[in-house]
Amino acid sequence: MSTIYRLAAGAVVALGSLIGLNAATQAADTIHNTPSTVCESCHKEIYRQWKGSMHAxxxxxxxxxxxxxxxxVVGDPLQEDVKTKAGAYPVCLQCHAPNAAIEKSTKLDAKESYNEGVNCVACHTLKSFKGINAxxxxxxxxxLSYERVDTLQGPAGFTNGLQQLSAATDMFGGATAADGDKPNPHLGEPVTLDGKEIPALTMESNPGLMKSNAACMGCHDKRNNAHGVPLCATGNEYMVSKSDVTCQYCHMPMVNNMADHSMGGGHDDGMLKRSIVFTMDTQTEGDKIKVTARLKNQQPHALPTGAPFRNxxxxxxxxxxxxQVxxxxxxxxxxxxxxxxxxxYLLADDAGKDAMPPTATQLGADTRLRPHEQRELGYEIPAEGVALVRGEVHYNLxxxxLADQFTHLPxxxxxxxxxxxxxARL
Incomplete structure (x- = not known):
């Protein structure tokens, strides 16, 4: 097992053993129903990382x-055939429950793969990005923005062609080559692992998608509400930054030769703390303390980004x-x-008053930090008795x-x- 794991982990694919049932009877068009618990058989560490992610x-x-x-806005996620007020299939499921969306289901506990959200096969069966503009x-x-296939897609695949050519003239059939005697499901050979029959599922190399922002932009580019108001536009923000840094570079860094599938974002304290540089200068002038606070966005998109209610x-x-204060x-x-x-990032109604995402008809003020922006804020504080000035930057989801209203939330x-x-001590 360790050999198989090492091969697949080196390819940085969160899919090790797929469909741990009778391999020969598994139709290719059911691959999107494969739960990630099957992949865990070989990819234990990647599975552990993914399981704690917001994707999962x-x-x-x-x-x-x-x-x-x-x-x-939509209805009960445990009910089937739920429609929007306009009678359409809920578009939010295309990203939040992609495997359910493929089958036009709204009962999210109907299958394990539905409730897993953005699981292994949701990403690793994406062939190409068509763009979000239809x-x-x-x-x-x-x-809807991707061409999907039933063959696994990976950032590297298995470049074993030369080994196969050598095996043709090798009296040992290539068995003496590294890992040559160990079958791997992604190399086109079935595997029996822990009593499970793992099918032969060839994996294609697709770095053009898997190592690019295109793998993410189907869901993280832009989302409008029913009135055409952009609720989030991380993709547009990134384009403005003219950055060459990919989403994966920050959100899936390589650790021990594997891409980190924790995929940290707005819920990850480490990512949030790395996203900003905060410094502060003070100068006493007479009876006043002049304070300059500097906030530098380290990211190639706005800070904060994503859901409009983050601030x-x-x-x-x-x-x-x-x-004492x-x-x-x-x-x-x-x-x-x-x-x-x-x-x-604020939203407004026709009268210009603050509005919730579903009902907003126009944008309100956008005071977020732009990509890579450094902003200075100036203050004058009465100096009498002041021994310390402290600045704190707080992030809110x-x-x-909403925080006051949604008391049921953790x-x-x-x-x-x-x-x-x-x-700054004075």
């Missing part, structure tokens, strides 16, 4: 925030020698008290109004996360 928890049954909006000006999102706030506080930039919330310290989804801190 993307459905309305496992992502509490998405589930809340889904139930309000003829006629409409958007085609998620699975960042800067909290600036002056303390005396006993740790003498001054704050935003005693309640910066959206009201200090708008320059609120970094958010939800607008405050506290860690409703609370701020501190992603950067700077202090």
């Amino acid at each position: 928890n993307s459905t309305a049954l496992n992502d509490p925030i998405h589930g809340t909006f889904y139930k309000k 003829p006629g000006g409409k958007l085609r999102l998620g699975m 960042i706030v800067l909290k600036l506080t002056a303390y005396d020698s006993t740790g 003498l001054w704050e930039n935003a005693p309640e919330h910066p959206a009201k008290d200090d708008p320059q310290a609120y970094f958010a 939800l607008w405050k109004v 506290e860690d989804l409703r609370s701020s996360r501190t992603i950067a801190v700077a202090e």
Whole structure:
């Protein structure tokens, strides 16, 4: 088993053994129903990483925030034949439950592969990216934006052609070559592993897709609501940055010769802390302390990006020698008290008032940090008694109004996360 694992892991594919049933009876067109627990047989570490990712928890049954909006806007994720108010199949399932979307199902617990969200086969059967702009000006999102195939797609595949040529003239049939005597399902040979019959499933090399942003943009490019208002536009933000860094470079870095399938993003503390550089300078002039706070976006897209209700706030506080608060930039919330310290993507209704994603008819203010932007904020603080000025950058998954309203959500989804801190002693 270790040999098989080493071969497949080197190819960086989150699919080791597929369809651990009778291989010969498995039709190729059912590959999207293959649960990732089958892949775990060989790819244990990759499976462990993926299992803790938001991709593995993307459905309305496992992502509490998405589930809340889904139930309000679409309906019950445990019911079949659910339609939108316009009578259409819910487009959000194209990304959040792609295997269910392929079969036009809305009952997300009907099959294990549905409830696994973006699982192994959801990504590793994508052949090419058609783009999200369909003829006629409409958007085609998620699975609709790709050509899918029943042959596994990997970033490297198995370059064993030379070995096969050598084996033809080798009296030992190539059996003495490294791993030559160990069958591998991706090399076209069935495998018996832990009592399971693993079928011969050839894997194609497809680095043009798997190592490019195209593998991600079907879901992470742009999403409009029913009124045509962009709710997220990470792809557009990336294009503006003119960066050559791929999504995988940051979100799936190579670790021990394998791409990390944790795929950290807006829920990952490590990713959030690396996303920003926060520094602060202070200068006392008379009875005032002048503070310059600098926030530098390290990413080739906006900060924050993705779901429109994600936001960042800067909290600036002056303390005396006993740790008592003498001054704050935003005693309640910066959206009201200090708008320059609120970094958010807001949506509005026809009257220009704040609106929720499903009902917004136009964009509101967009005060987020642009790709690679460094922004300076200036403050003047009364100097009397001040011993320390502390700045904290907080990341929120939800607008405050939603965090206050969605009391059923786990506290860690409703609370701020501190992603950067700077202090100046006086």
